Amino acid sequence: MSFDHKHLIDIAEYSDTDIMTLLETAKAFSEVNRRAIKKVPTLKGKTVVNMFNEPSTRTRSSFELAEKRLSADSLNCGGSSTSTVKGESLIDTVMTLDAYQIDMIIVRDKHAGAPYIITQHSPASVIDAGDGKHGHPTQALLDLYTIWQHRGRIEGLRVGIVGDIGHSRVCGSLIPALKIMGAEVTVVGPGTLMPACPDVLGVDHVNLNLDDVLPDLDVVYMLRIQKERLEGAPFPSLREYHGLYGLTRARERLMRPDALIAHPGPINRGVEFDSHMADHPVRSVILDQVYAGICVRMAALFLLLGGAENGLDS
Ligand code: CP
Secondary structure, eight states, X not given: OOOOOSOBSOGGGSOHHHHHHHHHHHHHHHHHHXXXXXXXXXTTTOEEEEEEOSXXXXXXXXXHHHHHHTTOEEEEOOGGGSGGGGTOOHHHHHHHHHTTOXXXXXXXXXXTTHHHHHHTTOSSEEEXXXXXXXXXXXXXXXXXXXXXXXXXXXXXXXEEEESOOTTOHHHHHHHHHHXXXXXXXXXEOOGGGSOSSGGGGOOSEEESOHHHHGGGOSEEEEOXXXXXXXXXXXXXXXHHHHHHHOBOHHHHTTSOTTOEEEXXXXXXXXXXXXXXXXXXXXXXXXHHHHHHHHHHXXXXXHHHTTGXXXXXXX
16 A cells, blocks of 8 residues: 655645545444444554644544544643643644654644644644644545445535635635545535635636525535634625525425535534434435544544554554
8 A cells, every 4th residue: 555645734735546545544444443342553652642722523533532543642732721822832832742752743723824834843744633714634535435435436426515615624625635536516605705716716616506506416515604714794694594505405306316415514503404404314424424534534644654554453
């Protein structure tokens, strides 16, 4: 198995072969995660720091669990419990942690570019767990994994990403990842929540009308409105937004019979969805995405930290 990367920050630096290696490895870890005993010794002796300087449920819990299941030593050191509140800089924090001879830093930060800056000051591998509105590469990988598991392929599928495209870190990684894997990508949302020049996203289509595009989509990928990155109240209002862009029971009639519904989470019921669609027993893959999170993050830790030299179970 050839995998020649130290960091996972910019998914555009990964080839289709690299991404497929990650997805195949995640599939192998899915089998480990379904065993009665889920722990393997493959990263014994490696030390991983989880530096979450912004809130997280899914990304943080799945990275922590992935580290435990791979037998790495892990340390949680981020946010308001660190000496950054006393004025210590990100770089000084990283240099302090490096003194412990750590192997990897997983970072979530409100500042776009924080993971890259860490690579300039630390010998450790770095995984971007979400930086500003720049990127969230492991989210993109778990989304690809989920689609691949449900459809058997990614190439040629028509994926619509719906909602607050302009403030989404998920889009920064998911759109290039889908394009690398040969999907056709449409973004849909109100003009007020689109980037100033949506063409720079590299998508195939931009549309402001959800009802126009729904009949063509194989995957409907919903986004929440990223209120933490909005200045002022969203326009349209949340009620208007739900009317125009909410995936509702009424809109389901426009969807292909086999179209999937995905969402990176956290979800806002009554805004981007009604509950019937969020919990749809056939179409919704949201909890499959959560499960894919641990498999993909185990794969990323394993491949970036050289676990492949030892094998999955050794
Ligand atoms: N999708 C995602 O990043 O969720 P969390 O913010 O809960 O980690």
